[in-house]
Amino acid sequence: MTGPKIIFFVLAAAIVVFSILSITSRRILRAAIFLLFVLVAMSGLYYMMNFQFLAAVQLILYAGGIVVLIIFSILLTSQINSRLESPKISHLLSGAVTAIGGIVLATVTILQFVFKPAGKGAVDTDIRTIGLQLLDTDIHGYALPFEVISILLLAALVGSIFIAQKDKT
Amino acid sequence: MIVLSTVVFFIGLMGVLIRRNLITMLMGIELMLNAVNINFVAFNHYLFPHRLEGHFFALIVMAIAPAEAAIAIALIINIYRQFATVSVDDVDELKY
Numbered sequence: 001m002t003g004p005k006i007i008f009f010v011l012a013a014a015i016v017v018f019s020i021l022s023i024t025s026r027r028i029l030r031a032a033i034f035l036l037f038v039l040v041a042m043s044g045l046y047y048m049m050n051f052q053f054l055a056a057v058q059l060i061l062y063a064g065g066i067v068v069l070i071i072f073s074i075l076l077t078s079q080i081n082s083r084l085e086s087p088k089i090s091h092l093l094s095g096a097v098t099a100i101g102g103i104v105l106a107t108v109t110i111l112q113f114v115f116k117p118a119g120k121g122a123v124d125t126d127i128r129t130i131g132l133q134l135l136d137t138d139i140h141g142y143a144l145p146f147e148v149i150s151i152l153l154l155a156a157l158v159g160s161i162f163i164a165q166k167d168k169t
Numbered sequence: 170m171i172v173l174s175t176v177v178f179f180i181g182l183m184g185v186l187i188r189r190n191l192i193t194m195l196m197g198i199e200l201m202l203n204a205v206n207i208n209f210v211a212f213n214h215y216l217f218p219h220r221l222e223g224h225f226f227a228l229i230v231m232a233i234a235p236a237e238a239a240i241a242i243a244l245i246i247n248i249y250r251q252f253a254t255v256s257v258d259d260v261d262e263l264k265y
Contacts (some may be wrong), residue, residue: 016173023188023193041208054228062199069235075193077255091186094186102179110175123220125224156239157239166250
């Protein structure tokens, strides 16, 4: 066992345990905090794979943005000490069967497939490379998705404000 | 790495299926999105290290996820104003 492998297994165990806790916790605020732990551990995985920019974006957007948004909406819509009623046994059973069946099927398929690395020589993933490629209009550039996303974010902003406003009538 | 992503994806799916609360269902969807991101990044890092395609895919997914969460929370707050609940079972005006 080398160092990166140990770190990977620790992070993977944290992700799996906290995500299970996050969907089974009866207190909704605790579920949100467990989700936060999952997201932070995932950014640790990105650091491990040398994608520093992606890890930073993960921390800022998910851990900083989405979890705060979810906690706000929890506080707006439910009491802080309220417990969720436990799920119905039929729901629990069907969900567990679907999840375990899917995990087994997908894992068996993945383990049978032989992955071959294509291409040699890793590019460095510093911010300069990412920024240049993100605004590049050549064949490996991503200028068009970048602009489309900016339009989409503007639309989402306007739409969510419009949906959440009070009725004027 | 891919097995981990599979496990997290199906845990998120199970979260969507077994919970009856809109916010926890949204959290399950976030888990699924994150699992997909791990998959993209792992493929990029281990199989195609000479390009950054998976990296940019994950970046774009990360940009869309907050938009989706913002819209979902706006809808949830609106539903809460109308029905005074966030449970899926009680919001059944359109069902019958």
